[in-house]
Amino acid sequence: MNLPLPGTLVDSDWLHTHLGHPALIVLDASVDLPSPGFDGDYRVASGHDGWLRAHIPGSRHADLLTALADTRASFSFALPAPAVLIQALADLGVGLGRSVVIYDRSDGFWAARLWWMLRGLGIDAAVLDGGFNAWRQAGLPQHAGPGAMVGAAVPWPLAPRPGLWIDRAGVEAIVAGQAPGLLVCALGAALFEGSATTRYARRGHIPGSHNLPARGLFDAQGRYLSKDALALAIGPTLLHGDVPLILYCGGGICAAANALALTLLGRQNIAIYDGSLQEWAADPRLPMTTGAAPA
Secondary structure (H helix, E strand, C coil): CCCCCCCCCCCCCHHHHHCCCCEEEEEEEEEECCCCCCCCCCCCCCCCHHHCCCCCCCCCCCCCCCCCCCCCCCCCCCCCCCHHHHHHHHHCCCCCCEEEEEECCCHHHHHHHHHHHHHHHHHHCCCECCHHHHHHHCCCCEEEECCCCCCCCCCCCCCCCCCCCHHHHHHHHHHHHCCCEEEEEEECCCHCCCCCCCCCCCCCECCCCCCHHHHHHCCCCCCCCCCHHHHHHHHHHHHHCCCEEEEEECCCCCCHHHHHHHHHCCCCCCCEEECCCHHHHHCCCCCCCCCCCCC
């Protein structure tokens, strides 16, 4: 029995009402990535232990660090090949005939990342607006400890959407003026300008980038702003036109929240630079700059 999703975002009431539906799969995409204590202080760990401590009943932990990543890449969270990702999801019990709702236990960025990964496969999932924080604030039930054993699902058919990802060579071509595109950094202003401690190899941003901090797209409760408020926060330069928007951040995570917000507003022609600054800043041959965004 199918379960149609009401849209890209669902609220806690909708999820609670449909929890336990045989076609619904709820995924916790959380990863632990502490703030850096000094430049280059990159520490990352699976969010599985946090899921064990508390999660939405019946949810499964989707490990973006290992099981759903290409661990051979030079940067964390690297996107696997579509066939590999579809099979990894099927091994998690996520596949044909299932509707997927994703959440995380922090800022919503991890949920947006997995949502974009599924979107790239041609699969329209939904994100729990406000994440686990909204679920807890609503006083809804929580579970601790391991969940029930999960059987493998039938994999989704391979039908990836083109153009949702871009690699380093593609970004280099844009920086060199050899390809069209507006670079948009989703990091906060201090990280973008290079005035704050960074976990990456160098401070600053890719030259020519605009700055659209992902945290500015959420309200005080961690939910996405209304569409009118999102449009105001994003601005006409990025929202309108058909020039490709190339979104990046530190590791292609908070950039996914920007991608989700832009998609809510109907913006097309969006790609995420998967390696982002974890890859770019590690190569001293590639240009970086500091200071405010261009006016």
